Amino acid sequence: MTAISDRTAATTKSTTGVSTDKPVTKPRPGALAASGRPTVRPPAAAHLSDEQVAELGRELDAIKDEILAKRGASDAAYIRRVIKIQRGLEIAGRATLLASRNKAAWVTGTSLLSLAKILENMEIGHNILHGQWDWMRDPDIHSTTWEWDFVTPARSWQHTHNDLHHRWTNVVGKDNDVGYNLLRMDEDQPWTPRALGNPLYNAILAPIFEWGIAVYDLELVDYKEGRKSKEAMTRDLKALGIKALKQFTKDYAATPAVAMLTGSGKQALMGTLTANAVRNVWAHAVIFCGHFPEGTDTFTEEMVEGETRGDWYVRQMIGSANISGSKFMHIMTGNLSHQIEHHLFPDLPSNRYGEVAPKVQEICKRYGLPYTTGPLLKQVGSSWAKVFKLALPGKKA
Amino acid sequence: MIRLRKLARAASVLTTPLAPEDILALFDPVFSARQLRGVVTKVVPETADSATIHFRPGRGWKAHKAGQWARIGVELDGVRHWRSYSLSAPAGEDPAITVSDVGAVSGVLVRNTRPGDVLFLAPPQGDFVLPEHPRPLLMLTAGSGITPVMSMVRTLVPHRPDADVVLIHSARRPEDSIFREELSELADQFPNFRVTHWFTGERGRMDFGSAAGLDSLCPDWRRRAAYACGPEGFLDDAEALWAAEAAAHPKNPKSARAEGATGPFAADPVNLIIERFNTSLLGGEGHDGGLVTFEASDREVEADGDTPLLDVGEDAGVLMPSGCRMGICHSCLLPLRAGQVRDLRTGEVHGEPGQLIQTCVSAAAGPVNLEI
Numbered sequence: 053m054t055a056i057s058d059r060t061a062a063t064t065k066s067t068t069g070v071s072t073d074k075p076v077t078k079p080r081p082g083a084l085a086a087s088g089r090p091t092v093r094p095p096a097a098a099h100l101s102d103e104q105v106a107e108l109g110r111e112l113d114a115i116k117d118e119i120l121a122k123r124g125a126s127d128a129a130y131i132r133r134v135i136k137i138q139r140g141l142e143i144a145g146r147a148t149l150l151a152s153r154n155k156a157a158w159v160t161g162t163s164l165l166s167l168a169k170i171l172e173n174m175e176i177g178h179n180i181l182h183g184q185w186d187w188m189r190d191p192d193i194h195s196t197t198w199e200w201d202f203v204t205p206a207r208s209w210q211h212t213h214n215d216l217h218h219r220w221t222n223v224v225g226k227d228n229d230v231g232y233n234l235l236r237m238d239e240d241q242p243w244t245p246r247a248l249g250n251p252l253y254n255a256i257l258a259p260i261f262e263w264g265i266a267v268y269d270l271e272l273v274d275y276k277e278g279r280k281s282k283e284a285m286t287r288d289l290k291a292l293g294i295k296a297l298k299q300f301t302k303d304y305a306a307t308p309a310v311a312m313l314t315g316s317g318k319q320a321l322m323g324t325l326t327a328n329a330v331r332n333v334w335a336h337a338v339i340f341c342g343h344f345p346e347g348t349d350t351f352t353e354e355m356v357e358g359e360t361r362g363d364w365y366v367r368q369m370i371g372s373a374n375i376s377g378s379k380f381m382h383i384m385t386g387n388l389s390h391q392i393e394h395h396l397f398p399d400l401p402s403n404r405y406g407e408v409a410p411k412v413q414e415i416c417k418r419y420g421l422p423y424t425t426g427p428l429l430k431q432v433g434s435s436w437a438k439v440f441k442l443a444l445p446g447k448k449a
Numbered sequence: 450m451i452r453l454r455k456l457a458r459a460a461s462v463l464t465t466p467l468a469p470e471d472i473l474a475l476f477d478p479v480f481s482a483r484q485l486r487g488v489v490t491k492v493v494p495e496t497a498d499s500a501t502i503h504f505r506p507g508r509g510w511k512a513h514k515a516g517q518w519a520r521i522g523v524e525l526d527g528v529r530h531w532r533s534y535s536l537s538a539p540a541g542e543d544p545a546i547t548v549s550d551v552g553a554v555s556g557v558l559v560r561n562t563r564p565g566d567v568l569f570l571a572p573p574q575g576d577f578v579l580p581e582h583p584r585p586l587l588m589l590t591a592g593s594g595i596t597p598v599m600s601m602v603r604t605l606v607p608h609r610p611d612a613d614v615v616l617i618h619s620a621r622r623p624e625d626s627i628f629r630e631e632l633s634e635l636a637d638q639f640p641n642f643r644v645t646h647w648f649t650g651e652r653g654r655m656d657f658g659s660a661a662g663l664d665s666l667c668p669d670w671r672r673r674a675a676y677a678c679g680p681e682g683f684l685d686d687a688e689a690l691w692a693a694e695a696a697a698h699p700k701n702p703k704s705a706r707a708e709g710a711t712g713p714f715a716a717d718p719v720n721l722i723i724e725r726f727n728t729s730l731l732g733g734e735g736h737d738g739g740l741v742t743f744e745a746s747d748r749e750v751e752a753d754g755d756t757p758l759l760d761v762g763e764d765a766g767v768l769m770p771s772g773c774r775m776g777i778c779h780s781c782l783l784p785l786r787a788g789q790v791r792d793l794r795t796g797e798v799h800g801e802p803g804q805l806i807q808t809c810v811s812a813a814a815g816p817v818n819l820e821i
Contacts, residue, residue, distance in 0.1 A: 083775060083793070117795075128527030139467075139475055146463070183779030189529040189804055191483045192471075195779045196805060199466035214778035298465045306462045398777050 084361040091357040096349055096422055097366045108419055109362030115411050116397050119404050128188050130403045134175055134383075135193070141168035145327070150311045152319035161320075165327035170334055172201045174386025179402045181206050182214055186399070203299050204266035205291045212269050218398050222343055222350045222371035229343065230350060232268050236442045238350045243445040250443035254436070261332035261339075266292055303328060334384070337432050338375070342391040344435035345373045347424035368395035369416060374409070374425035381428065382406060392423065478567045479507035484522075485570040490543070492562050495627045498550040499593070500559045501537060504568055506544060513573035515540040515604035516597040516676075516724075522569030523554055529569065530554045531803060535596040535678075535724075536573060537628075539603035544573070547627060549593040577676065577724040579604070583611055584674050587667055589687055591619040591655075591679030597724055598678055599628050606635055606642045615667045619647040619655050619679070657686035660694060660716075671716040678724040691721045739816040743767045744786055746821055752813045754791060758783075759808040767821060769808060776810035783808050788817035 086109070089102045097105070145164030152158035177200035179185070185193045199206050212228070220226035224240045231237035235254055236247040257264045270288055274280040303324040311320030349370045359367070375381070375389035382389045382405075390405035393412055400408070416423035426434070460469040468482035479488050487504035494500045513519070518535045532554045538545040550559040579601055580586075586605075588598045595618055605612045620626035626646060636644040645666050647655050656662040663670050671694065677687045694716035738753040741761050746768070752761040759781055762769040772780025776794055782805040789800040790811040798814045800806065808819075 120795075124526035124528075125524070126527075128524065136475065139472060143472065143475075183782075186779060186782070186805065188524075188527055192481055194805070196782055197483060201466060210778070210780065211772070215772040215780055218777055219773045219775070295466075298462075301462055302465050310463070399779065 084359060084364050086361055088358055088360050090355055090359045090363050092352065092354040093363065094349055094351055094355050094367065094370060096370045099420060104419065105360060105362035105366060108415060109360065109365055111415055112365050112396060115408055116400065119400055119408065123187065123401060127401045127403060131185055131193060134171065138168055138171040138176055141171070146307060149307065149320045149323040151314050151316055152311065152323050153314060153316040158319050158323055162323040162326050165323065166330040169201060169327055169331040170384055173331055173335055174338070174388065175383050175402060177202065178386045181210055183399045184401045203262040203296050204269045205295045208269040208288055208291065209265065212271065214398070218395065221368055221395055223353060223356055224350050225353060232264065233273055235439060237344055237438060239442070239446060240350065248443050250439050254439045258333045258336040259329040261336040266296065338385045338388050340435040341373060341375050341431040342388060343372055344438050345424060345426070345431045346434045347422055348373045365396055366421065370422055373431060375428050375431050376425050377428055479505065481507065485509045485572065487568045487570050489562055489564050489566045489568060491564060495547060496625055498559060499548060499627055501545050501547045502558065502562050503543060503545040506570060510570065511572045513540060513544055514578045515600040516578040517573040517575040518597065519573045520571035521546060523558055525553060525557055531801060535600070537596045537599045539600055547596045577678070577722060580674055583609070585613040585672065586615070587670050587673035587675040588614065588616040589675060589677040590616070591683045593627065594679035595627055598676060602635065606639050613641050615643045615673065617645045617647060617666055619649055622648055622650045657690040660690065675721045677721060684723050684725060687721065688723065691716050691718045737815065739788070739813040741813050742818045743821050744818060754812050754814060756812055757793060757809050758790065758811050758813065758817065758819065762808065769821065771809060774809045776807055779807065781808045782806065784820040786818040786820050789814040790817060
C-alpha cells in the first residue's frame, strides 16, 4: 500500500501553494468574471454596455440574496405539505383504481393518479433534484437521495439537465435540449430531410415523454462519438433497466394484478396507462414552453466565450419563456411557468419564484431586454408552430 | 421481523420509487426509509433553563447503555442541525435526553419542544459506560455533565444492592442543579449511594489543585473507578490530579489495572474515565485555509482559503464528483465529517458534521475532513 507515502508526499509538497507569503487568489474555474465581455453579445442584448451588464448581474445577485435571507421554516413547511398532499392523492387514486370496473371509480382514480403523478414529477421531483431543498439538510427531501416516479433514473437526468442544460442553456451545439437530438428546433441546426418528420416525432414523443427523456439521458450521441466511455454506458444502461422494470411493474403489473381481485384488472391497467400518458403530455407541453416559444433566443458558442456573470444571467433570461396563469397552474407546472426565474436561480425553492418574477420583469424592462411570457395555450401553440416551421428548410432571418 | 421485511419488500413493488415507510409516515411520523426518527412523548422541565425530553424511537434504534449519548437532529428555521446529547434515562427504559439551554439548538429544544414533535436520531453510542464488573465508583460531575451519570445512577443504585457510588456534583446554585431532588431522595433511600452537592456560587470552584480537596469529600477516592463529565477545564483539572497522584506514587501497573485488586491503592489515570463533547475541529478565520483530509481516499493536503475543495481534491488525485463548477447543479456534494468551509460566493463560513457541501464553491476555513 502506498497510503502512507501518499500522505507524506501530499503534506510536504503542498499543491495549492499555501506556503507563499501572499494569499494566492486564482479565479474559481466556472466562476464567471464580474466584468469584461463575451466575444459576441447576443443581438437582443447588443445595446448594453459592459458596465450595464455588470450592474444587471449585481441587481440579480441582490434579488437572490434577499430570498436566501428569507428562506426558512415556512418554505420547509410548504414542500412537506405538497409532498403529503401528493402522497395522499397517489394512494387515493391507486386505491380507487382497484375498483375501476365501476366507470365513476375509473374516472376518479385515473384523475387523482394523473394529478399525483404531475405533482410528483414537477413541483416535487424536478425541484428536489435541482437541489432546491438541499438547504434543509433533510435526507428525505434531498437531491442526492431523491428518486422520482419517472422512467429515467434521477442521477442520469441530473447530469444532462442540471449540469449540461442549465449551464449551456440554448447554446446550439452545447445544450442538447435544443431539440433533444430528435427535433430540429433552431435555424442554426442544419436541415436534413429527416426534419420533415418534426411534427410527427413531437406528437409521438408527447404521450411517451418519460421514455424519450430516458433514452435522451443515455447520451447515445456522445457514446457514438467517443465522448462517453463504454463503462459509463453500461452503468447507465443497467441503472435505466432496473428503474424501468420497477416503474413498469408497479403501474402495469402490480396495480392491475391487485385490481383483478375485484375484476378490475384491465380497467386498472387502462387507468395507469392513461395517468402516465396524461402526465407525459402535460410535462411535454410545459417543458416545450420553456425555451421554444416565439421570443426566446438561442446562442452561438462565440456568445459564451468570455461570458461574464451578468451575461450569463442575460442569456438565461432571453433564452427562456414563462407561462402566465393562476397559482394552481404554477404549481401544476412545478413553477416551470416561471422558467426565466428558474433559469436565473435554479436552486432557489420553487415556491419563491412567483415573488421574484415581478422584480426580474422590471429589470428586463429597465435594461430593454425581452421578457417572454403568455398564457399556456398561446405558448404551447407558439412552440408547436416552431416545430412545424423548422420541419422545412430555412435560415434565421 | 423477517416476515415484516418480506412484507415491506412486497409492498415496495406498489410504492416504488418510494419505500413503504414513506407511505406509513403519512400516518405515523416515526416512519422513514432513510432517517431514524423519534416522536416526543413527554417534556419535563428540570430547572429554569433545562428540560428532559422523552421520546419513542422508530425502528433501527438500539437500546442504550447507561452513560451513552445520541446525535439528535432538530430543525431551526427549516434547517436541520445535529447535536450530541447524553441520554439521562436508565438503561432498559425508553430514551430521554436532558438538555440545558446553552446554544441556539439546545435553546430551541428546551423551549419549543412539545409532545408529538419529531426528533431526528442516530443510534446511541459512547464508551462512557458502567464497568462490566461491580466496583466502587466515584462520579465527578459539573453542570450538565450530570446527564450521562444520572442514567448510570438510575440504572445502578435502585437495582443493585451491592452498588457503592459516591457522586460529587458541582453546580452554580441549588436552583441550577439538575436532578437535585431526585438525587437527594435516592441518597436517602439507598445508603450505598452518597451525594455531595457543591455549589460554586457559595464555595467557589472545586479545587483539584491538590488531593486535599477530594480527600475531604471522598477519602477513599483513589480506590474507586472514577467517572468525570463536565466542562473542559473541570475535566483537565481532574486528569491533572489523577496523573499527579500516579506520578507521586509509582507502582506496578499490572496490579492497578486488575479489576477489584486489593492492597495499597494509588490513583491511576486508567481508573479515570472522562466524557468530553468538544471533539470537533476548530474553525479557522476568514480567508485562512487549513489541512484538508480526504478520509476514504487517505489523502491530506494543505489548502488555502480561496481554492474550491473540488480543485484541492482533484489536484491531490482524489476522484471528486463534479458538475457545473459554478454552484448551480449540486453534482459535487460531499459529506463533511468535521471542520468548517467558506462559501466562495457569499463568504459565509459554515459546516456541521454530516452536512453535504458543494465542493465547487466551498473552500477550507480551517481544517476540513471530507468523507471521500
